[in-house]
Amino acid sequence: MCRFLAYKGSPIVLYELLYKPKNSLIHQSYHALERRDPVNADGFGVGWYMPDISPEPALFTGIQPAWNNRNLRNLTAKTRSGCVLAHVRAAGTGDVAISNCHPFQYQKLLMMHNGDLGGFGFIKRKLRERLSDEAYNWIKGETDSEHFFALFLTHLLKEPKDDYTHEEIVSALQNAVAELKDVLAEQNIPNPFYLNVVVSDGGDLIALRYDTDPNLEPPTLYYSRGSRYECHDNGICRIVEADPSEHAVLIVSEKLTDVLEDWHQVPPAHFVVVTEKLETYLMAIDV
Numbered sequence: 001m002c003r004f005l006a007y008k009g010s011p012i013v014l015y016e017l018l019y020k021p022k023n024s025l026i027h028q029s030y031h032a033l034e035r036r037d038p039v040n041a042d043g044f045g046v047g048w049y050m051p052d053i054s055p056e057p058a059l060f061t062g063i064q065p066a067w068n069n070r071n072l073r074n075l076t077a078k079t080r081s082g083c084v085l086a087h088v089r090a091a092g093t094g095d096v097a098i099s100n101c102h103p104f105q106y107q108k109l110l111m112m113h114n115g116d117l118g119g120f121g122f123i124k125r126k127l128r129e130r131l132s133d134e135a136y137n138w139i140k141g142e143t144d145s146e147h148f149f150a151l152f153l154t155h156l157l158k159e160p161k162d163d164y165t166h167e168e169i170v171s172a173l174q175n176a177v178a179e180l181k182d183v184l185a186e187q188n189i190p191n192p193f194y195l196n197v198v199v200s201d202g203g204d205l206i207a208l209r210y211d212t213d214p215n216l217e218p219p220t221l222y223y224s225r226g227s228r229y230e231c232h233d234n235g236i237c238r239i240v241e242a243d244p245s246e247h248a249v250l251i252v253s254e255k256l257t258d259v260l261e262d263w264h265q266v267p268p269a270h271f272v273v274v275t276e277k278l279e280t281y282l283m284a285i286d287v
Contacts, residue, residue: 001035001090001092001114001115001116001194001219002040002087002088002089002090002102002112002113002114002253003025003028003029003032003035003040003087003088003114003253003254004025004085004086004087004088004102004112004114004196004198004252004253005017005018005025005084005085005086005087005250005251005252005253005256006084006085006086006112006198006200006205006207006250006251006252007083007084007085007229007248007249007250007251008082008083008200008205008248008249008274008278009082009229009247009248009249009278010082010247010248011080011081011082012080012081012082012084012229012248013076013077013078013079013080014046014048014075014076014077014079014080014081014084014086015073015076015077016229016231016237017076017084017086017229018046018072018076018086019073019076020231020237021231021236021237021256021257022234022236022237022256022257022258023254023255023256023257023258024256025066025086025088025252025256026066026067026088027067028040028088028253028254029041029044029065029066029067029088030065030067032254033254033255034220034253034254034255035219035254037090039090040066040088040089040090041065041066041088041090042063042065042089042090042091042096043061043062043063043064043088043089043091043096043097043098043100043101044061044062044064044065044066044069044072044086044087044088044089044101045059045060045061045062045086045087045089045101045102045103045112046059046060046061046072046075046076046084046085046086046087046103047059047060047084047085047086047103047105047110048079048081048083048084048085049081049082049083049084049200049202050081051202055108055202056105056107056108057083057105057108057110057202059103059105059110060072060075061098061101061102062098062101063096063097063098063101066088083200083202083203083205085103085110085112085198085200086103087101087102087103087112087114089101089102092116092143092144093116093117093120093121093142093143093144093145094141094142094143094144095142097141097142099140099141099142100141100142100143100146102145103198104145104146104149106138106149106153108163108201108202109153109199109200109201110198110199110200110201111149111152111197111198111199112145112197112198113145113148113149113195113196113197113198114196114197114219114221114253115145115193115194115195115196115197115211115218115219116144116193116194117144117145117147117148117180117193117195118189118191118192118193118194119184119187119189119190119191119193120144120147122187122189123183123184123187123189124147126183126186126187127147127151127180127183128147130151130154130179130183131150131151131154132153132154132157132158134153134154134157135150135151135153135154135157136150138150138153148176148180148195148197149197151176151179151180152172152173152176152199153172154176155171155172155175155176155179156168156169156172163201163203164201165204166204166206166273166275169199169201169204169206170206170271170273170283173197173199173206173208173271174285174286174287177195177208177210177285177287178287180193181212181287192211192212192213192216193211193212194210194211194213194218194219195208195209195210195211195218196208196209196210196218196219196221196253198251203275203276204273204274204275204276205249205251205273205274206271206272206273206274207221207223207251207266207271207272208270208271208285209221209266209267209268209269209270209272210268210269210285211268217268218268219253220253220254220265221251221252221253221265221266221272222251222252222253222254222255222263222264222265222266223249223250223251223252223263223264223266223272223280224239224249224250224252224262224263224264225239225247225248225249225250225278225280226238226239226247226248226262229248229250236257236259237256237257238257238259238262239262247278248278249274249278249280251266251272251274266282267282267284269284269285270282270283270284270285271283271284271285
């Protein structure tokens with residue numbers, strides 16, 4: 001299963017997020033600490049928002065291992081943003097290809113996934129039949145992740161508009177999970193699915209931790225919040241108290257440091273919602 005990171009707060013140099021922490025996302029691409037297989041070498045992606053230039057995010061993806069991409073290191077050292085989504089991939093469904101790298105983009109939205117839709121190969125045709133034309137034609141790759149996001153878009157775009165509230169994004173994600181469960185039940189597929197997902201429009205940031213296996217917890221998901229993100233030479237990066245204008249929130253697949261008090265685990269079957277004003281709260285999913 002993949003690893004990801006999402007940041008919302010005062011603008012920060014991307015290198016500070018992706019490379020500097022002791023257990024940085026780049027480190028997790030070759031030695032993740034909280035998954036059985038530590039290697040996530042099947043591509044990467046970074047999306048970031050620069051609202052002074054465009055409401056749509058910039059996106060840089062590649063099929064090289066993240067640790068071995070000089071362009072990624074160079075770009076992130078010279079790019080600053082207040083909303084960043086980054087992902088390193090361990091290929092499950094789909095080839096190692098640019099079209100299968102997260103985050104996926106639809107207009108202002110960025111979306112990424114860590115998990116697995118069990119039985120996807122048996123329900124892919126039925127799932128695609130439930131998609132709107134817009135969402136169906138949006139799909140460029142082969143992954144179960146992109147198909148789930150197309151289902152999410154099908155629900156979100158029932159009332160097309162330029163901006164969606166975080167409540168509308170949460171509702172569309174919830175409806176997509178419910179419909180996915182319906183498709184699996186109709187096809188008598190017993191396989192569980194695991195969903196750690198993040199969606200952002202550059203203003204709000206929404207994550208979900210969910211699975212259907214009663215015997216296992218879903219993949220790990222944490223959040224950290226405070227007033228400023230800062231890094232030290234020893235690899236300890238923390239969100240520390242500072243002026244409220246420097247407030248920040250991180251959502252990660254696994255902890256970036258071993259400072260345990262900085263990290264709060266998202267409970268299973270819960271959303272963590274970060275609003276444009278950086279208000280952060282947990283909400284149970286109702287499916």
